[in-house]
Amino acid sequence: MPDNAKYWLDAINALTISTPFRIMNVCGGHERAISQSGIRTLLPKNIELIPGPGCPVCICPEEDIYQAIQLALHEDIILLAFGDMLRVPVNTTKKEPRSLEQARAAGADIRPIASPLDAIRIANENSDKTVIFFAAGFETTMAPVAAMLVEGIPKNLSLLLSGRLTWPAVDMLLASGEACFDALIAPGHVAATMGAEEWHFVIDKYQLPVAVAGFEATSLLAAFYSVIRQQQEQKLFLDNCYSAVVKPQGNKTAQQYLSQAFDVVDSNWRGVGSIAGSGYQLKTVFKQHDARLQFKDYENNKRKRIGEMPPGCDCAKVVLGKIYPNQCRLYGQACTPRQPIGPCMVSDEGACRIWFKYRTDRPNEDHQAETVTSA
Amino acid sequence: MTETKDITWAHISLAHGNGGRYMRELIETIFSRYLSNPVLNTQADAASLPDMEGNIMISTDGFTVQPLEFPGGDIGSLSIHGTLNDLAVAGAIPKYMTVNVFIEEGLEVSQLERIVQSMASAAKENNIAIVAGDTKVVPKGQGSGLYLATTGIGIKSGQHTLNIKNINIGDRIVVSGPVGDHGTAIMLAREEFGMHGALQSDAASVLPLTQAVDSIAGLKFMRDPTRGGLATVMHEIQQASGLGVYLYEEQIPIRDEVQTVCDMLGYDPLYLACEGRVVAVVDDNNAEALLACWQQLPQGQEAAIIGKINQGNQVVLRTTLGGERLLDELEDDPLPRIC
Incomplete structure (x- = not known):
């Protein structure tokens, strides 16, 4: 396979594409790579690239973040979270901290970390304290968390787990009949962990082209070319355009850790609702490390899904690819990376943030919203 | 200047900032030893600079880098290069610098010495004289080992008005x-x-x-x-x-x-x-x-x-x-x- 972005770009531009063809990229990393290399400005007009639900920060339930904030504020603990989570706003009264970052400013011991190894280190360095790791993320992030549990986790380290599986969200979206895309780019790192095979349902159940892509222009453009050709020739197959990293069956060891540590349960996605079989929960054998059980009083069932999206915020539609970020009326106006209102403007994986950061047609500068072509 | 003494302490203590004997010894054994030049007089409160012709330019900068020593440099050389570079890009040739040293109690003297040595050679390589300085010691926990602040004076060269x-x-x-x-x-x-x-x-x-x-x-x-x-x-x-x-x-x-x-x-x-x-x-x-x-x-x-x-x-x-x-x-x- 020619390993050259220009080659695939020319190949796509040589195709005749007479009607709009909408390709959803599942992962926030895909969207970032697309926007960073300016791919949208180079493709034929009829090709639409739609950001999908693969931003773990964006879909992390509001009640989980609220719970993490409250734990950090009111218990004598150290709370650890991935850096991206710190600035996500939740719905509180004006006087209360609205994000982990604000809770930290209010005196809570909240520390950003980059990997579960940091969690182990901090727990060991503070053996007299309870350390809670607010672990949000998809399969790729959850596998090392699972390994940490299975291989022996420090006694004083607990998990506030908010792990999610990606494919059930895409399945739910397609089953709803409201999906706004004609082909799917499956997430490369998730496929590397879980195996590309789990995306075969897109062909089997919904007869749509699918290709796995990595996070560089070359891999993405190869995948775009593949799904366009699959559609044009009506020969659907699960194409792996990230074969250097994604191996058949995925990473067996990682999968084993995941199944040893977690049960798969129905779970909430912020702005979307409950999706069947889309979340991880600690197995009972690890209950002494489950912060949800240790601090039961902080689990507020009434809170679930109440006010999870601020008024006017369309993150829920952006996450499902029903609108582009710049179709939300808050985008770039009331909601910016400096003053994010919705979660998609916070994370480097969030579509709104990525668009605002990289697109030359920012609001107030001859702003014209693109629209997702309706089905 | 007093003759150079050997350093007898391993770590900086608060006494090194008290204005008394320890501080004098610190200045003599480390700062004067490496930074001395005809203008720098550790006994005077202010330095007198020779007359300079041309447009005099001045710039100041603070240095808080962590770690203090890193591949390719350290906070000492950085404190010279940083301020001299600000003068240089403004079209000036740097001549003199002052340095403020904020040491955290507990800093290893051998590390301080390495850093001051590096500062001295960076200054020398660029024909810059350190003409005034001050040392403070802050209690442990109130600094990250060492902070430096330098102010540089230079003379504008060339015909350009860079703007x-x-x-x-x-x-x-x-x-x-x-x-x-x-x-x-x-x-x-x-x-x-x-x-x-x-x-x-x-x-x-x-x-x-x-x-x-x-x-x-x-x-x-x-x-x-x-x-x-x-x-x-x-x-x-x-x-x-x-x-x-x-x-x-x-x-x-x-x-x-x-x-x-x-x-x-x-x-x-x-x-x-x-x-x-x-x-x-x-x-x-x-x-x-x-x-x-x-x-x-x-x-x-x-x-x-x-x-x-x-x-x-x-x-x-x-x-x-x-x-x-x-x-x-x-x-x-x-x-x-x-x-």
Whole structure:
């Protein structure tokens, strides 16, 4: 396979594409790579690239973040979270901290970390304290968390787990009949962990082209070319355009850790609702490390899904690819990376943030919203 | 000056800042030993400088880098290079500097000595005399080992009036070497991410670079892209000129090691600090001449014309692929990525 972005770009531009063809990229990393290399400005007009639900920060339930904030504020603990989570706003009264970052400013011991190894280190360095790791993320992030549990986790380290599986969200979206895309780019790192095979349902159940892509222009453009050709020739197959990293069956060891540590349960996605079989929960054998059980009083069932999206915020539609970020009326106006209102403007994986950061047609500068072509 | 004594203590204590004997001994055994020159008189409250002809320029800067010593430099040499570079890009030749030293109780004396030695050789290499200084010791926990603040005095050279406001449509943007080395070397030196590397900081004097182009006609503006990196200087140019900055990604020199580390950690080298590079804006007709000037110097061999000034009002990057995107202004401290 020619390993050259220009080659695939020319190949796509040589195709005749007479009607709009909408390709959803599942992962926030895909969207970032697309926007960073300016791919949208180079493709034929009829090709639409739609950001999908693969931003773990964006879909992390509001009640989980609220719970993490409250734990950090009111218990004598150290709370650890991935850096991206710190600035996500939740719905509180004006006087209360609205994000982990604000809770930290209010005196809570909240520390950003980059990997579960940091969690182990901090727990060991503070053996007299309870350390809670607010672990949000998809399969790729959850596998090392699972390994940490299975291989022996420090006694004083607990998990506030908010792990999610990606494919059930895409399945739910397609089953709803409201999906706004004609082909799917499956997430490369998730496929590397879980195996590309789990995306075969897109062909089997919904007869749509699918290709796995990595996070560089070359891999993405190869995948775009593949799904366009699959559609044009009506020969659907699960194409792996990230074969250097994604191996058949995925990473067996990682999968084993995941199944040893977690049960798969129905779970909430912020702005979307409950999706069947889309979340991880600690197995009972690890209950002494489950912060949800240790601090039961902080689990507020009434809170679930109440006010999870601020008024006017369309993150829920952006996450499902029903609108582009710049179709939300808050985008770039009331909601910016400096003053994010919705979660998609916070994370480097969030579509709104990525668009605002990289697109030359920012609001107030001859702003014209693109629209997702309706089905 | 008293004759040099041997150092008898292993760590700095609060007594070294008390104004008494310990402090005198610290000054004598370390600061005077390495920094002495005819103007520096540790007994006087103020230094008298010889008469200087020309336009006198002054600049000041503080240094808080962690770790104190890193591949390619340390806080001592950085405190000289940082202030001298600010003078150099403004078109001056640095002559004198003052230094403020804030030491945290508990700092190893041997480390302090290494740092002061390095400061002295950086000053000497660039013909700069340290003419005044002060030392304070702060209690343990109130500093990160050592902070330095330097103020530099220089004399303007050449005929140029460098001013960001002189920038016009069609001008070219030239960088003197690869960007992001210092920021990446510091990240690696912290070993926070379990990564190690042989990458050296680019920390150095840029005086040879700025002096080499002193006679280039059409030179409008120079800056050393420190905090916030190349992207931040581009935004300063955009905002001050009200014009657009258009960069060619494939022309911007970035070392492979820097790109690899940044890809892994989710950083963009265009936002990472350099400590020995210069960005120049020069009119189109003289861009090649300026480039040739720099490329003849050891520290300018990888210099490149990386962009131009246009009519827009944004900083836009033309990607290697040929697409266009915004190069945004740095928002907050880059945080580790989630996946």
